[in-house]
Amino acid sequence: MHWIPLYAWIAAVVVAIVVLGFCAYELMWKTKRLRGDLERLQTLTAELDTVQHTLAAAQQRMAAVRPPGSALTR
Secondary structure (H helix, E strand, O other), X not given: OOHHHHHHHXXXXXXXXXXXXXXXXXXXXXXXXXHHHHHHHHHHHHHHHHHHHHHHHXXXXXXHHOOOOOOOOO
8 A cells, every 4th residue: 555655756746757858848949939030020110110111211312303282292
């Protein structure tokens, strides 16, 4: 009868190892995925900054060409 608590402890340790291993796997997988997402978002941010600068330059060129009394002015 005194072996039952020992088996219970061994089972608890095995379950804990499995759970901790699964948690470690999930953390590594999610970290890798989030790093990939971050890289893609940083690339997109750089592209959007380029578009923003291009649009600002185009707006300045349009303002320089547009006559002061035109209907397109605000």
